[in-house]
């Protein structure tokens with residue numbers, strides 16, 4: 001199964017992608033995670049990406065397209081994958097379509113998460129993630145048992161640099177202008193499925209599973 005998770009920052013794409021990864025044993029591919037790793041490793045690509053990410057802007061298309069083209073050809077993607085945060089522009093979606101067509105593959109479903117802006121801001125300002133295993137928490141709605149410590153692996157929890165109010169507002173604006181048009185792009189292709197992204201994580205997961213099965 002090959003899935004795309006679409007939705008604004010904080011819509012729950014990463015949370016749901018990790019659950020889908022576990023249930024269906026196919027990898028979650030997050031361009032955000034790949035770029036953050038490149039930044040922390042100090043690679044050339046990371047240096048190019050860093051300024052855009054810190055400012056809430058998109059990283060240039062050619063960088064992420066190249067990352068994804070390489071990644072989806074890896075062995076663990078043979079049985080499918082979950083794209084989380086890619087594509088984010090029409091150009092990225094077109095290039096993805098071309099790459100998959102060359103591999104004689106297609107996308108099975110594009111799941112779009114709809115959440116209102118006020119809720120997104122609350123979710124992002126309170127988000128904490130584990131620097132070791134990537135598990136996601138929230139100060140109010142999903143707090144860890146011990147403040148600052150991951151329940152799953154004991155790793156240290158941190159706040160993303162782009163999760164401050166000013167950058168969040170920029171990211172939401174970029175989403176509206178650059179990424180939201182993808183809904184129409186995939187609706188025309190007939191594989192867009194919309195999920196009301198409010199409700200418990202488990203309720204949303206059930207909805208997603210029902211839509212894609």
Ligand code: AP5
Pocket residue numbers: 007008009010011012013014015016030031032033035052053054056057058059060061064084085086087088092123124126127128136137138141142162171197198199200201204
């Ligand atoms: P990226 O890392 O992809 O961030 P994003 O799209 O902004 O999405 P988020 O990770 O912030 O949110 P999410 O939808 O995954 O929500 P989550 O599950 O974490 O991108 C970061 C940057 O990298 C971009 O700004 C850009 O610069 C660059 N980039 C990445 N991909 C790119 C691309 N393709 N092209 C160009 N540039 C690219 O949940 C959020 C919080 O809400 C958590 O605390 C969680 O616990 C909580 N939560 C989740 N679900 C629920 C629920 N149902 N109820 C209550 N709380 C919930």
